[in-house]
Amino acid sequence: MITSFAQLAEARTGKSMPGYRELHEWSVDDLAGFWATVWEFFKIRSDAGYERVLDDQPMPGARWFPGARLNYAEHALRDRDGIALLAVTEDGHVTPMTWDELRSQVAAFAGWLRRQGVGEGDRVVGYLPNAAPAVVAFLATASLGAIWSACGQDYGAEGAAAKFAQLEPVVLVTADGYHFNGRVHDRRAEVAGLRDLLPTLRAVVLADHIGTTGDPGTVPWAEAIATPAPLSFTRVEFSTPLWVLFSSGTTGVPKGIVHGHGGVLLEHLKLLGLHTDLRAGDRFLWYTTTNWMMWNLAVSGLLVGATVVLYDGSPMVPDATRLWRLAAGLGVAVLGTSPGHLLACAKAGVEPAALGLDALRLIGSTGAPLPAACYAWSAAHVGPDVRLVSTTGGTDVVSGFAGSAPTTPIWPGEISAPLLGVALAAWDEDGKPVVGEVGELVVTRPMPSMPVGLWNDPDGSRYRAAYFDRYPGVWRHGDWMTMTERGSVVVSGRSDSTLNRNGVRLGSADLYAVVERLPEVAEALVIGAELSGGGYWMPLFVVLAEGAVLDEALKDRINTAIRTQASPRHVPDTIIAVPAIPHTRTGKKLEVPIKRLLQGATIEQALARDAVDNPALLDFYKDLSWEIDSGWTAVS
The missing domain is CATH 3.30.300.30 (ANL, C-terminal domain)
Incomplete structure (x- = not known):
């Protein structure tokens, strides 16, 4: 896909871009031209187009695509055939959902939300496992122009409320429990406690995920999606909030990070379509929970027409072959995991290639630096034709800063290159770029998926302090990185640790x-x-x-x-x-x-x-x- 994109870029600019480096240089030198090309390549649907691509002001403050009105969910639910979702539980039960069924459930739940008075700007929160109701509820919320936020049920009621109460939500969507580590976890008591801690709620919807009898005072999920409704989308301004993600909360009250419809749409199409080469009909499994931004990115597989695999369970139950067996049995093309999981598989003597991974093209790894030894293990035990790629990014931009592409080389222990449209650099304490030595990871020009703000930060002071205090006008992410002479990236850990x-x-x-x-x-x-x-x-x-x-x-x-x-x-x-x-x-x-x-x-x-x-x-x-x-x- 990236080759076709480069050809479009050459046709639009008249420039020759024979390799990834030339394409990347153009993408950061001409941000407006690059993102306009992304818009055209992925056929973005918008009311009346846009006035211009970017008001390129010093960060923060850049305005993207003023005049454009669009909706993320409209692009995730384009007309397609076949299977949209495959929901898998730890006990091996697989539930497919077709594109028609997904659109129908989203329309029905959006209609139910409307009847509760939910509209643009209202908050709907999910206390949910990684299962189909989470995807349906998110897309229905987004289709109305309302704001979504979610966390997993491994949080207790107070931990979930520390996030959600800030948002003053009007609807809570939840489930009776989840599967993990060989056990079924009944969370109805925690749901009741969370409901009591969210006084702004108008309704609570409870999905039957583990087969209980339900809970008084809640609306059964089956009832909330029972009434058919037409599928419609409220097109909103490019930067209208789509969701609120939360920081880990390890240093105080979790920080609510707000991302907009347009920024997420373009960044995820770029990352999944151009860099990951995820295609319509591919099966896409990234091991995650609703706690992590990778859940949001995994759901965005729908944007390119992929079948998203939702797994509720442990990656190591009954043993270390679990994800590999899922990938083999479901015909997964792109599998996402972590360095820790890959190392554990190597130590356990797992032989993924013996399981029949015929469809697998790419293994993605994020969350921590990927040791060089993992590359040799993957080539020998998964297969030499399966690309193993490492990506670095963050919840803060709900995307990546550096990663790989089908046209980039892979060097063990290194990340291939900065991603397209990302003006990435390593800076020393004086704010000067360094090559071949450790510096602060910075982004010197805006990205569309940078937060539109932090929740409850009306003057933007907390946002500026979080990312722009060290180098005014430049995003400082908080990681140590080295930019090598050949343009690859090595991340050494958090600069605050x-x-x-x-x-x-x-x-x-x-x-x-x-x-x-x-x-x-x-x-x-x-x-x-x-x-x-x-x-x-x-x-x-x-x-x-x-x-x-x-x-x-x-x-x-x-x-x-x-x-x-x-x-x-x-x-x-x-x-x-x-x-x-x-x-x-x-x-x-x-x-x-x-x-x-x-x-x-x-x-x-x-x-x-x-x-x-x-x-x-x-x-x-x-x-x-x-x-x-x-x-x-x-x-x-």
Whole structure:
């Protein structure tokens, strides 16, 4: 698809663009021309076109496509035939939904919402697993010009309310429970608690997902979609809010990030159509939950006519072959996962190629840097013709900054190139671009999917402070990255969790790439804590594989691997065995909050418990006995 796009760009501009680098240079030098070409290539439907592409003002403040009126859901529900959704539960039950059925359910639920008085600008929230009602409810909400927000049911009522109450929602769409790790989780009590914490609700809709008898005071999902209605779309201004995504909430109240219809539409068409080469009829599975922006991106597979696979369950139940068996059995063309999952599969000795992955063309990985070893494993055990690509981006832009394309080379341990339309650079402390050395990841020109604002931030002060305080007029994302001489990108971790030994900045990702490859280590976490009196302490926490023991021999092996494969500066001050590593609910390691706990903060000061995948771990880390001056003292 990207080749056809380049041909259109050449015809429009008269320029020769023989390779990806030339195409990218044009895309950032002429933002207006590039995004106008995206608009034409993907046949965007809009009232009266647009006045111009961009008011190119210093960020934040750029206005995209003024005059255009469109609707995301209209493009997701274009006339197509075949299967639109495949909903799969952990127990193996597969429920297909055709495009006609999807359009019919969206129209019916939109009609029900209208009868509740829901219209443009109202908020509808989903406390839902990754299943068909979440997609239907989102698209119906968007079709009205109302605003959607969702989170998974692994959050408790208070954790979900910390997000949703900010929005003052009028309708809650939820389910009786979800599947995970070999269990069915009944969440009706949490639904009742959440309902009580959202006083602005007019109605609660409950989907029967795990086969319970329902709940008094709720509208059954089947009833809410029972009355047929015509499918219609409220076309809204380009920047009209489509949804509110939330930050992880690990440093306070979750931050509501607002994205617009037009920006999401164009960015996702670009990312999925041009970079991922996702095509009409392809089956698209990205392992995610409704907590994570990757759910939003996965649903956008509908924009290009792909069949979206929704999986409610664990990727490791009954064993590490689970996602691969799904991909083989359903004929998945594009499979999305994480570095942690790929490493776990390698350690478990999984042989995906033996399962019959005939349709698989691409494996996408995001959420953390992808170790170089994963590329060799994929080529040998998945197949040399299946592209393994790493992408970096963020919830903040609900898209990517750097990734791959069918026309870019792939170098193990590196991300191929900045994405089209992304003016990406690494800057030093003085705001100067650097090549071949670590700098702050910045974006120097606007992207359509940058937030239209933060929720409850009327003057934009919180938005400016979050992204533009360090370099005025330039987006600072908070990651360390290196731009290589050949134009590829290496992300080294969050800049707010940087390891800093004797003034030398180190990326935690470099250490994880070494340690988590060892068979005795299931997962690792490293932090660097500045101490009173000018001291600095860098412990490495490791979760041991089954049967492994952290004796002196294993410590020596870990340190030797770090010294030789990363650098001597990466060798930790001590290695500590722990039962588990805490993560956000989207799978990111909690480096900064654990660092703050080690520096003396209370749990409440460090983070919100509901933002953590296993809140009980916080007490474990806080209750450890520390002797800061002399290092670690073992706890019985």
